[in-house]
Every structure is written in C-alpha cells, then in structure tokens.
Amino acid sequence: xxxxxxxxxxxxxxxxxxxxxxxxxxxxxxWLTAVSLGMFVILKELxxxxxxxxxxxxxxxxxxxxxxxxxxxxxxxxxxxxRVEVAKHDEYLKYQLRDDSGQILLRSHDAPTEPYxxxxxxxxxxxxxxxxxxxxxxxxxxxxxxxxxxxxxRDAVFDSALALLAPLLLLIPLxxxxxIWIVKHSMAPxxxxxxxxxxxxxxxxxxxxxxxxxxxxxxxxEAVNRLLEKLRAAIDAERAFAANSAHELRTxxxxxxAQVQRLSATLNDDAAIERVNTIEGDLKRLRNIxxxxxxxxxxxxxxxxxxxxLDLLPALKLVVEDFCRMNAVGQRLQFDDHGLRELRAxxxxxxxxxxxxxxxENAIIHGAKDEPIDIFxxxxxxxxxxxxxxxxxxDRMTGLTKRFQRGxxxxxxxxxxxxxxxxxxxxxxxxxxxxxxxxxxxxxxEAIITLA
Numbered sequence: 067x068x069x070x071x072x073x074x075x076x077x078x079x080x081x082x083x084x085x086x087x088x089x090x091x092x093x094x095x096x097w098l099t100a101v102s103l104g105m106f107v108i109l110k111e112l113x114x115x116x117x118x119x120x121x122x123x124x125x126x127x128x129x130x131x132x133x134x135x136x137x138x139x140x141x142x143x144x145x146x147x148x149r150v151e152v153a154k155h156d157e158y159l160k161y162q163l164r165d166d167s168g169q170i171l172l173r174s175h176d177a178p179t180e181p182y183x184x185x186x187x188x189x190x191x192x193x194x195x196x197x198x199x200x201x202x203x204x205x206x207x208x209x210x211x212x213x214x215x216x217x218x219x220r221d222a223v224f225d226s227a228l229a230l231l232a233p234l235l236l237l238i239p240l241x242x243x244x245x246i247w248i249v250k251h252s253m254a255p256x257x258x259x260x261x262x263x264x265x266x267x268x269x270x271x272x273x274x275x276x277x278x279x280x281x282x283x284x285x286x287x288e289a290v291n292r293l294l295e296k297l298r299a300a301i302d303a304e305r306a307f308a309a310n311s312a313h314e315l316r317t318x319x320x321x322x323x324a325q326v327q328r329l330s331a332t333l334n335d336d337a338a339i340e341r342v343n344t345i346e347g348d349l350k351r352l353r354n355i356x357x358x359x360x361x362x363x364x365x366x367x368x369x370x371x372x373x374x375x376l377d378l379l380p381a382l383k384l385v386v387e388d389f390c391r392m393n394a395v396g397q398r399l400q401f402d403d404h405g406l407r408e409l410r411a412x413x414x415x416x417x418x419x420x421x422x423x424x425x426x427e428n429a430i431i432h433g434a435k436d437e438p439i440d441i442f443x444x445x446x447x448x449x450x451x452x453x454x455x456x457x458x459x460x461d462r463m464t465g466l467t468k469r470f471q472r473g474x475x476x477x478x479x480x481x482x483x484x485x486x487x488x489x490x491x492x493x494x495x496x497x498x499x500x501x502x503x504x505x506x507x508x509x510x511x512e513a514i515i516t517l518a
Contacts (some may be wrong), residue, residue, distance in 0.1 A: 166183060186209045326342055361420050379403065381422075439452070452508060487515070500514075
C-alpha cells in the first residue's frame, strides 16, 4: 500500500477513511464481545470444575483424616499432618478436620490454627478471601473443611482474559491495514470515477467511460455524461453565436463607417464636416464596443479552456509586434522575454491573444502618453504590463474588472477590457492582479497575469 492511499484512508472526511474507522471499530467491538462471552463461559466452567475438585478433595481427605485421628485416640489435641519433603509449589488447598463442637482435630501444616468461619454443614461457603467446602461424616460428628483462596481463581480468570485480549494489540493494526486494502480495492471504481470527473473541465468534455463500473455507479456516470453533453452543446452554441454575431455586426458597421468617411471627403461645409467626423467617431466607438462584446461573449462561452498545455510565447510576440506597427505606439512598447524559449500554460492561444491585446490597449489608453509601456515575463512565468500615469486609489482598483467600469482618466474606452481578461483567466485557472503604484515605482499602474 502506497503512502497516498494510507493518507486518504486516514482522512476522516473521506469515504474510505470512514469505512476503515467504522469497520475497525466494529471488528474490535465484536472481538471484545466474543472475549466477554468467552470469559463468562470460562468463569462458569472454571468455577464448576474447581468446586467439583474442592468437593472431591474434601470427600477423600475426610476418610483419611478420621482414620488419622482415631489412630491417636480420643485426645483433646489438634494434630498437624506430617510434613514431607517435596519440591516447593503453590499450595492452593488447606483443610481442617473438626468435631461437632467446632474443635479442630486435624489440619494441614499450612492451615490456620483458628477454625474457618464457616458453618458446620455440608456445602460451600464464601468468605472475603476463601471458598470453603464442608463435608460431614459419622452422623454429623466429624467435619472436613477444605479452603481455597479466591485469589487463585481471580488470577486464572485474569490470565485467561489477558491471553484473549493480548492479540488485540496486533489485531487492531493488522485489521486496519487489511480493511484499508480491501476497501481500497473495493472502492477502486469509485476512485476512478472521481478522478475522471476531476479531469473534466479546461475544455475536456469527453464522456466518462462506463467499462468496469459497478451497477451502483452507472447512474452517476450516465448523469454526468448527459450533463457534459448539454454543457458541450451550450458552449458550441455560444461560440457559434459569438462568431456569427461578430460577422453580422462587423460588416454593416464597416460599411456605414466607409460611407461616412466618403461623405466627409465630399463635403466643403466645415460645420457639416464636423458633424460627420462626430458620427465617424461614434461609429468607431460602437465598432470597438461591439468587438469587445464579441470577445466577452467568446470568453463566457469557454473559449479559454483547453485540455493540454500550449506554448504561448509566439502569440505574445506577435501581439507585441502588431502594436509596435501602430503609429505613436510602437516607440512606447518595451518587451523583455528574459531569454525564455517557451511559455506553456493551459490556455487557448486565441484567448491568450485577446488577454494581451486588452491589457496593452488598457495601458495605451489609460497610461501616460509620454512614458513607455513595459511588458516583461518574470522568473515565475508571470506576465507584467506596466504603464506610467497617476496612482489609482485602492477603492477604484477593486472594481476595475467589473463590466463597463472605467478608470479615473477621462479617455475613450469600452470599460470591458479588464472584465474580458479576468473572465478568460478565471476559466483557465489563472489569476489577474493590479498594483498602483507599479512595483518599484511611485506612480503608474501594473497588471500581472499568472498562468496555470
């Protein structure tokens, strides 16, 4: 079993962890129950066996004791059984032979000199420390009392219980490992299904395979596949709508803008030319907003999600070169790739180009016109876009990614560029953050994107 499986199994919030804990606890509980029942039976049988042995011993010693006493004659004296040199051993039984008045006539060498506190009648009697059996003879004129300490029985029961409970020290970890192995292999289809669902996203909307899944998991797999199919259809529809709408809107706007420009060239009246120029400016802003709305629609349709890493460095260089060809912009752009040969991330190339175009446009529109725009890649593969300009208050920066939210500068802009950037990066598990003033400066604005 690998370390990761053990960590998952020990996690209390995981299904495997809960099964392991409860099954192990159940195994231990059943073992303790079995031990308790076994100890009950052992105790009962032990008491029965030892009581029978105690009774048998008393009956055998009674005849021997009476014979011993009668050999010495009727003397009012207590006799002690003769000591015989034998190997040292634990003495479990002690006895006294008493007459009907209670006097001790004969006792074993380790028996007390005082009579046992038990009545002179046949049967068993318990004191705080002893289990005593009394047997009568010669018309209840002679009594043998054999005593056994309770301690020996308690020790026997304790040793038996310890012998049954000791395996638990090894049983618990072995049971836990066995249960982890069994549960892990039994739950393998669940783990595989979980991993397959985790992989869905980032453009991977392929259906989940149903081969090898148990009957209980097939409905889940089928439901996920139906959901993925609906999601794929919705994304395809959104993308188709964005593409068709962009084409349908661009053409009439371009046509109207061309007609307005031609009309402006034919006019001689300064007032009319000014009005036509105003219309032309409004049409250009409308074209720009339409373009941004199409980009936002594409972003929200999931254009950013891809299933594998792509090299984005060529796209970044191409976008920078396009801006460098623009009048009054090319001289301001300063790009540094830090000698990188590739820039890989889980991000669609077209979506990345949209991100960079919006960030550079934002720097051009809102940055100081006489200061350069720095674009560079940091050591952690983060892309920085830095422009000069006044410091933006912190309370204004928190809303820059909202739609139609503009900076404090009174300049033309759609208010959608940073919202598009944020939407695309969130879909690709990237991150967008702002700094004002820019890092290492007292003014300006810096946008940093982190690629997943």
